[in-house]
Amino acid sequence: MSNHAWILLGLFLLVLFVAAKPLGTYIAYVMEGRFRAGGKIEGPLYRVCGIRHDEEMGWLAYAFALLLFNLLGLLAVYGLQRLQVYLPLNPQGFPNVSPDSSFNTAISFVANTNWQGYGGESTMSYLTQMLGLTVQNFLSAATGIVVVIALIRGFARHSVKTVGNAWVDLTRVTLYVLLPLSFICAVLLCSQGVIQNFDAYKDVMTLDVTHYDAPRLGADGQALKDALGAVLTDPAQTQTQTLAMGPVASQEAIKMLGTNGGGFFNANSAHPYENPTPFSNFIEMLAIFLIPCALCFAFGKMVGDRRQGWAILAAMTVLFVALAGAAMTFEQQPNPLLTPLGVDASGGSMEGKETRFGIADSGLFAAVTTSASCGAVNSMHDSYSPLGGMVPLVAMQLGEVVFGGTGTGLYGMLAFAILAVFVAGLMVGRTPEYLGKKIEAHEMKMTSLAILVTPLLVLIGTAISVMLADGRAGVANPGAHGFSEILYAFTSAANNNGSAFAGLSANTPYYNVMLGLAMWFGRFGVIVPVLAMAGSLAAKKRIGVGVGTLPTHGPLFVVLLIGTVLLVGLLNYVPALALGPVIEHLLLWSGQ
C-alpha cells in the first residue's frame, strides 16, 4: 500500500469517528423521544394519519406495520415505472419499464439493495427517480434503523411486552435524522459539481469529430444481426454529445447516507455528475459509514454502557481495515498480461477506474461500499484483479456486518455477538448471557435463522443459475470469472448490497425474478427473526453481573466476535470462492 493510501484510510476513519459520535448521541436522543421540539410537527401529523403515538406495539404488530409499509412502497415504485409515460417530468419521453424489470427494481429499492438491472439515464423519468426511487432510499433506510432500535430496546428494557411504535419511529428517523443530513450532504456534493436540475438532456458541440460503428437498425428499431449472430454495423460520425441531466444531488445524498447505492446514472458514483471530485468521493464514503457507525454509539448509550458500543465498533473497524488494505494493495498490482503489449502497467488495475480516483480512492471506496450494504460503485468491480475483486465479495459474504447497512449492519453484528457469547457459554458450560439478558433456545433459533438465511439464498441461487441455460446466458466474461459474476450477483442481492460484477446481463426475466426473490427474502427473512428476538428479549428479566459473566466490552470479546464473524460468516463460501476468484488469480499469474 502506498503512503497516500495509508493517509487516506487513516484520515477517513478519524473523520468518521469524530462525526459519528455526536450523531450517535443525537440518534439515541431522538429515538428515545426526548426531542420535544418535534412535537409541534409530529402532533398534527399523527392526528392526520390516525396514529396513536403513545401506544406501543409488541414485536408482531411492529413487524406487520413494517411489512405493510414496505408493501406500499413496492406498489408505488412498481406503479410509477409501469405508468411513467403517462406521468409528468419525463422530458426524454422514456417508455414504461417492462413488468419483470419493474418488479425487480421495486423490490430492490424497497429492500435497501438498489441493485440496478437498468441504466438510469436511459430508462427512468425524473418523476420515477424522485417519487419512487428517492422516496424508497429514505424509507428503506428508515426501516433498517427502526428495526435495530427495536432490538436495542429489547436489550435496554426488561419485563415488558412492547418494543416501540413503528409509525412514530419511522417518522422520527426520517424527519430528524435522514432529511437534515441528506440536505447538508446534497448541498456539499453540489458544491463539487454534482448536478441538480430538471432540464431536458443537453446537446453540445464537441471539439473533435467522433468516428464509430453504429448498429444497423431494422424496421422494428432492433439491431440487425448476421448469420453468426454478430451485430451489423455501419461507419458513422458525430460531433454532438448529449449530456444527461436531472435532480441528481438530492438522490445522491440519501443514496449514500441510507446505504442504498442505486445510482441516478448507469455508471453510478463513477459518473462525473454523481461524483465529480476526489473530495466528493470522500464525502460519499463518509456518508456511507456515518449512520452505521453512529448507531454503534447510539447502541452503547441506549443500553446504558458505552463500552458495549465501542466493542462492537472495534470489531467492525479491525475487519474493515483488513478488507480496505487488501483492496488497495491488490489493485495496485500491474496486470501481467498488459506489460508485454508495450504498456507501463505500474499504474495498477486501471480498467474500469477513473483517473481522478486512481487506485487508492477506488479501492477504499470498494471496501466501504461492500462492507456497508451500500453498493454504490466508483469503479467497475467486474474489472478488478481477481483478488481485488474478491474483497467486495468477501465483505458482502460476511453478512454485511462490517458497519453494514443503516441498522441492518448493527442488528447483523448483534446477532453475531449473541452467537459469540453462546459459543463462549458452551465452552465453559454456562447459560450464555448478553447485556444482562439470558440467551436461550428461542434467541438462538432466531439468531441462527438470521445468520443462515442469506448464505442459503446465495449458494442455492448460484447453484441453480449455473445449471440453467437462462442463468448461464447472462455471463459476459469466460471461465472462472463468469462463475464469479453469478456468485457476485446472488451475494449482492441476498445481502441487500446492490453492487455488481456488472458484465452479467441481469435485465432478463430469469434474473429479474430470481434476484428479486433473493433480495426480498434476504431482507425480510432477517428482519422478522430479529424483531422476534427483540420481543422475547424485552420480555425477559434483567440479571445482574456475576463472577461467571463474560464481559462483552473488552479485547477478549472483540477477538471472539471477530473470530465468530470470520468462521461462521465466511466458511460457508470458501468452496465457491475457490471456484471463482482463487482459480482466476492462479491462472492470471501462471501465464495461462
Added chain:
Amino acid sequence: MKNALQHLLRPGVSLFILLTLVTGAFYPLAVTSVVSQLFPEEASGSLVSRDGTEIGSRLIGQNFSDPRYFWGRPSATAPQPNNATASGGSNLGPLNPALVDAVQGRVAALKAADPENDRPIPVDLVTASGSGLDPHISPAAADWQVQRVAKARGLTVERVRALVEKNTEGRQWGVFGEPRVNVLALNLALDATR
C-alpha cells in the same frame, strides 16, 4: 387478526403518502432551489462555452482521435465512445482475451499516430474508464503525448509541456485522489494558442 390489520392500515397508508411527499417532492425541490442560488453553474452541469456555443462540460470527457489533440481515457460506451446518455465501463475481467485485444488495438492506434515514440504507454491511456466519461488523464499519459501534439501543431515541445503543466491539478488539498490533467481544458488551451 383482521382487526389488527385494519388498525395498521390507515396509519400505514397515510404516513406513507405523507412521507412520500416530504422526501420525494419537498426535499428534492428544496435542494434544487437552494443550490440554484448557491452553485448555479455546478447544478446545471459545469458547462463550457467557446464563442457563445456550448462545447461540453468540464466534467464530462469527450472523444479525441485527431493527433493535434490530447487523447483522453478510452471509453467503452455504446454505440459511440463517451456517450453521456449511456454511461458505463467495459466490465471486462482481467483475464478476458477481449481486454487484451482492446488494449492491443489502443496501443496500435497511439503508436500509429506517433511512430517515433517507443516509451511504454501509461496504463490509464489504454484502459477504459469506469464511467466511459472520464474527463482526466494522468500527467504521465499527457506527457507521453506531448511530442505528437507539438509536432502536429508545429509548436515547440516546451510550449506544449507548459500548457500541460498549467492544466494539471494535484491531489485535492494534497490528500484526496490523484494528480490529473483535464483533457478538454487542455485541448481548449491548445486551440487558443495560435
